[in-house]
Amino acid sequence: MARIRLGMVGGGNDAFIGGVHRIASRLDDHFELVAGALSSTPEKSRASGEALALPRIYDDFKSMAIREARLKDGIEAVAIVTPNHVHYEAARDFLKRGIHVICDKPLTSTLADAKKLVKAAERSDALFVLTHNYTGYPMVRQAREMVAAGDIGKIRVVQVEYPQDWLTVEQDIKQAEWRTDPARSGAGGSTGDIGTHAYNLACFVTGLEAEELAADLQAFVPGRQVDDNAHVMLRFAGGARGMLWSSQVAPGNENALRIRVYGETGGLEWAQEDPNYLWHTPFGEPKRLLTRGGAGTGTAAERVSRIPPGHPEGYLEGFANIYSEAAAAIRAHQAGKAIEPEVTYPSVLDGLQGVAFVDACVRSSQRNAAWVRLN
Amino acid sequence: MARIRLGMVGGGNDAFIGGVHRIASRLDDHFELVAGALSSTPEKSRASGEALALPRIYDDFKSMAIREARLKDGIEAVAIVTPNHVHYEAARDFLKRGIHVICDKPLTSTLADAKKLVKAAERSDALFVLTHNYTGYPMVRQAREMVAAGDIGKIRVVQVEYPQDWLTVEQDIKQAEWRTDPARSGAGGSTGDIGTHAYNLACFVTGLEAEELAADLQAFVPGRQVDDNAHVMLRFAGGARGMLWSSQVAPGNENALRIRVYGETGGLEWAQEDPNYLWHTPFGEPKRLLTRGGAGTGTAAERVSRIPPGHPEGYLEGFANIYSEAAAAIRAHQAGKAIEPEVTYPSVLDGLQGVAFVDACVRSSQRNAAWVRLN
Amino acid sequence: MARIRLGMVGGGNDAFIGGVHRIASRLDDHFELVAGALSSTPEKSRASGEALALPRIYDDFKSMAIREARLKDGIEAVAIVTPNHVHYEAARDFLKRGIHVICDKPLTSTLADAKKLVKAAERSDALFVLTHNYTGYPMVRQAREMVAAGDIGKIRVVQVEYPQDWLTVEQDIKQAEWRTDPARSGAGGSTGDIGTHAYNLACFVTGLEAEELAADLQAFVPGRQVDDNAHVMLRFAGGARGMLWSSQVAPGNENALRIRVYGETGGLEWAQEDPNYLWHTPFGEPKRLLTRGGAGTGTAAERVSRIPPGHPEGYLEGFANIYSEAAAAIRAHQAGKAIEPEVTYPSVLDGLQGVAFVDACVRSSQRNAAWVRLN
Amino acid sequence: MARIRLGMVGGGNDAFIGGVHRIASRLDDHFELVAGALSSTPEKSRASGEALALPRIYDDFKSMAIREARLKDGIEAVAIVTPNHVHYEAARDFLKRGIHVICDKPLTSTLADAKKLVKAAERSDALFVLTHNYTGYPMVRQAREMVAAGDIGKIRVVQVEYPQDWLTVEQDIKQAEWRTDPARSGAGGSTGDIGTHAYNLACFVTGLEAEELAADLQAFVPGRQVDDNAHVMLRFAGGARGMLWSSQVAPGNENALRIRVYGETGGLEWAQEDPNYLWHTPFGEPKRLLTRGGAGTGTAAERVSRIPPGHPEGYLEGFANIYSEAAAAIRAHQAGKAIEPEVTYPSVLDGLQGVAFVDACVRSSQRNAAWVRLN
Secondary structure, three states: OOOEEEEEEOOOOOOOHHHHHHHHHHHOOOEEEEEEEOOOOHHHHHHHHHHOOOOEEOOOHHHHHHHHHHOOOOOOEEEEOOOHHHHHHHHHHHHOOOOEEEEOOOOOOOHHHHHHHHHHHHHOOOOEEEOOHHHHOHHHHHHHHHHHOOOOOOEEEEEEEEEOOOOOOOOOOHHHHHHOOHHHHOOOOHHHHHHHHHHHHHHHHHOOOEEEEEEEEEOOOOOOOOOOEEEEEEEEOOOOEEEEEEEOOOOOOOOOOEEEEEEOOEEEEEEOOOOOEEEEEEOOOOEEEEEOOOOOOOHHHHOOOOOOOOOOOOHHHHHHHHHHHHHHHHHHHHOOOOOOOOOOOOOHHHHHHHHHHHHHHHHHHHOOOOOEEOO | OOOEEEEEEOOOOOOOHHHHHHHHHHHOOOEEEEEEEOOOOHHHHHHHHHHOOOOEEOOOHHHHHHHHHHOOOOOOEEEEOOOHHHHHHHHHHHHOOOOEEEEOOOOOOOHHHHHHHHHHHHHOOOOEEEOOHHHHOHHHHHHHHHHHOOOOOOEEEEEEEEEOOOOOOOOOOHHHHHHOOHHHHOOOOHHHHHHHHHHHHHHHHHOOOEEEEEEEEEOOOOOOOOOOEEEEEEEEOOOOEEEEEEEOOOOOOOOOOEEEEEEOOEEEEEEOOOOOEEEEEEOOOOEEEEEOOOOOOOHHHHOOOOOOOOOOOOHHHHHHHHHHHHHHHHHHHHOOOOOOOOOOOOOHHHHHHHHHHHHHHHHHHHOOOOOEEOO | OOOEEEEEEOOOOOOOHHHHHHHHHHHOOOEEEEEEEOOOOHHHHHHHHHHOOOOEEOOOHHHHHHHHHHOOOOOOEEEEOOOHHHHHHHHHHHHOOOOEEEEOOOOOOOHHHHHHHHHHHHHOOOOEEEOOHHHHOHHHHHHHHHHHOOOOOOEEEEEEEEEOOOOOOOOOOHHHHHHOOHHHHOOOOHHHHHHHHHHHHHHHHHOOOEEEEEEEEEOOOOOOOOOOEEEEEEEEOOOOEEEEEEEOOOOOOOOOOEEEEEEOOEEEEEEOOOOOEEEEEEOOOOEEEEEOOOOOOOHHHHHOOOOOOOOOOOHHHHHHHHHHHHHHHHHHHHOOOOOOOOOOOOOHHHHHHHHHHHHHHHHHHHOOOOOEEOO | OOOEEEEEEOOOOOOOHHHHHHHHHHHOOOEEEEEEEOOOOHHHHHHHHHHOOOOEEOOOHHHHHHHHHHOOOOOOEEEEOOOHHHHHHHHHHHHOOOOEEEEOOOOOOOHHHHHHHHHHHHHOOOOEEEOOHHHHOHHHHHHHHHHHOOOOOOEEEEEEEEEOOOOOOOOOOHHHHHHOOHHHHOOOOHHHHHHHHHHHHHHHHHOOOEEEEEEEEEOOOOOOOOOOEEEEEEEEOOOOEEEEEEEOOOOOOOOOOEEEEEEOOEEEEEEOOOOOEEEEEEOOOOEEEEEOOOOOOOHHHHHOOOOOOOOOOOHHHHHHHHHHHHHHHHHHHHOOOOOOOOOOOOOHHHHHHHHHHHHHHHHHHHOOOOOEEOO
């Protein structure tokens, strides 16, 4: 089967996430990167494109969208991996030309943009895939499957956290710069960059959405304009309660995303830094350590797993699973078929939820952590 | 040196914590249990006392206080290990007769009682020791010493939690019964029983007190009259922020008390179920695993440690450390000397803090988790 | 029930293990230490005895044995905690006077002494208890019970190890001095001091004995006269194979005793530094984490457990279990009753096995690690 | 830079390792798979090749070698991923035509073949890369760099193990079938399949080679013709001692390869199932947990690392590192340049060492685990 022709917006030489997307797109051999507008200036875009030996290099995403749409063998999909404030316009331009969009999170830097992007996606025949990549981990799929099957009963408590430490002090690197600039990142700092991942993971695993939240945001590093630590209480539809902690100032934490879900009859615990394992406790029985590919795991995890248990798959494999799901969806779409129901990826609506989460956190915090509704 | 003569109120045959206090009092050989009023009825008190071959058995604490105070070789100290609602009256009766009190937590079942007990303690020449036993763990002492020495800089974030699972379903056992009865336990359920431990630990390690909190309490098990899950946001004096989670309905958690403290220059992490270890990350350096008695630990931990590193000390040893501190204080008091500054135990004021914490949680929750002040 | 009157030989001021025995004897309130000959000279014995406020202090164990045997309220049992070369004579002197012996391991410093001590114990009406304390851990009992019940099928492979690091360099402390002196410790260094524990644990858990072994011993630290690292291959009766590693020169290991047992239908794994847990894998099912007192544990562990799951018990509690078993046996003996079958403690024959293990290791190593029989 | 044209021998539809090689070759975008003889019969080869949409499909490796060597754009390198007994002839055929070989381990099924292959490689101008993939893990590189830098002093003890459980019972799957057939796998079972990995890892990290070994091999499953459990004692050049355990019958172990190295001044510990971490203990200091990309790691690890610390890389990334090293070497070779000294991959001589290890294990075991020399 021919590889899907992929373009990329953003992801130039000094970006971290662009390289991740490129590896993820390649890992299962479904995509071939053939075009790009990789940076914010024509010069940088050209330099980055040449470094990657891209067949077609563009000065900016607008010209790329226009030109590629006209080419006979133009790109079929585009990965958008710019700073957040560019997501909306870039995605819109490709969507309206029928080019499928694979976009990094958070969806946009403002709630208004997010809502417009939802409409743009609805108007378009093209698909929109959001790379909440942690939903690609096999044992996260396993957890979701078990919750849906009722293995831990009705959910009562959700504890989710994503602590990091890299912004404990002021950082001069580019990664830090735009992520702490509200004009480019959005009003949320840790909430937008990693809190959205945590919130998305909680929703993905439990199948629940929060109705309201109370958030106490803080910018601990002097001069920082966005939150670098967030304490959030959640109330989910149906009565479950949750806590969410995101932090970029917690020394000793690298990317310590972790979720724990407790229901009426059992509990589940998963940690991103040790992603091939899922703890399951049926209440009143011993804890069980489920392993990716091991005994007791189901088809949802198996579908997105490549190698035997005990050989760890990691972050890139999880990310690649999102790309492979996107490929499956795109191919079904191209063939005029329905997307198979097991094909699972975060949508533009999940993205809207994430931006609504950030917006609610900021609103709540401005009102002394009062409860606010997410929608 | 002669053992200190000890009496006990509560702790009869079917109580868990009485046996713990007895072992703890014996472990370092500072106490001899010689009298008791171990249960709520004369019959049960007698049966329990005989089972322990106690020299002097009383029908109730009142007659015990009166009689022992008159004996030439009467008890010098009393351990109070009843359900919470009895703490105040029992402690008062011994304090006013100059008998030192070692009392289980929470201090009392109501804030009013707590305040009265503080006054009773202030009026008495006798000492009052509260068994917030987790402060007796050597590596908790180590953490406190490091924070005080500035090893992690000014504190920014405190994450503390105490999940259990034993009340996931309705329980008929006596332990569960009084702990879920507001008349005996107090208005807090998980907040009173284990949240107070978590809050005390946070204060003990950081040297901080919370000024205000916002608490979302829940009773998930139908018919339960007190909270079995609590989500609490904390604001400490000086600007640190915290989260506290206590739960009795989290399957897979036994006594998973854990604290993580992050400052401007480093982080510390400790877990009760693995108590001989303390993680320390100086920001920008590799994580270090400090072990009880091992390299890099200081005098505060060493004082309360008995055996070489790698041979685990546990819950009973930590509890015994509180008793040994009490013994040191009592002996200094008896000798008319000042208590050595390194002697460290929770006081009646710590107990008041704990009850104020529960009271604030309940008040906040009644006001939809609004911020309330603790004092 | 009155406490059993206990004497102690060895265990003076600067000894580590004497203090451990004293705490262990006291923890469950079955013993009262009333006499001692705590050191190798009369002066030191007196000083150490006075520091403990012992009622009766002796210059040496011989005079203590003679005198205590004649006293109406003389000691009923004696704890022998001297360097190894003293064990035989001291134990013999008490055994022949009908005083029960609780002796530290290894049984003796030579195989000849071990055999003589076995005979002395057989001739005596008194009991002999060897403190292979790791057999007192509840989850070790659990493992033994599961193996005996066939939960993992016929045993195939046993991996056991006990690495430490304290002798990585030459040490001047007394603990190191006698333990590396063949005249006092015996011909084995790490093999005698900790290898015996590992070997005993393997036998205790599996119910098997090794028929032959091949040992490659090494003294890495220049000038050391006994092994500080031992690699041993084991062949058990019935066909199981094993490896045993003991080391005192493995930096980063404190007391990292660990056993893994694999049978035809499952596996078990336990580590001393995390002793409240036992991993059980039924082949083809998820790994289960059994916890002391938690779901899935049986009566053998419960008998020797004091507090609820999640509250760790440690080294001293495991040691105390041996003392409590000794107390149960002594009281049955005093009452003229049979010892209850569940009462479990290492015997003089287990001690002989341990010394035979050391002897075989040394013999094998002298023959270039050839296979030698243990008996 | 153009992708290197790659062929593949073996790795058809029902093989595990072929898929791994394909992903590994693709991950860093250095190779393009363009030809293959993927199975042992023309029919299966064709079916497997078509499933992968290979441009050029061959009936067998001989015709592929001949034809590709003649093509203008024929393959530049070939991956050999057949059962072991085919390695020698296949590799020889490509080497003699100047096509670079990337070959799975063990090198061959017999020592005689291994020696012939060494000669074939020496005669050829083409490169030979053996996929001892565990040497591709960044933290294994880190360990090797630290040992070489003297960070733990002169090596004394090496403990290495590779337990699995998948052959605990007779298995009918193809993977099991050829791996337990001495005609195809070689005289070693677990020793050849995973023991070679463990031995190679020990040599790679320490820079040492074993001079002699004593091996006790066992086939526990009735009817099995090769070992499924191996206990091996090692004596390294320079005086270090080691133990190696490989097993396929240890329930609860998936791919639990682990190495621990202890030197005169420190220790290192690494485990394949948690590969992003390396424990380092400088003797007398706290244990440190080094993380891939984190503080305290050096250039050797950084070279082969793609993403930030806390985002786990796994087995496929480590495998891909071997392919990327091969690509660097091949490109240098093609450009007529010296291979950069930091480019690191297992060679045909490492492969010979591995087969010599298996041969020595089998010889030793046949002589009742007597010491035998490896060379």
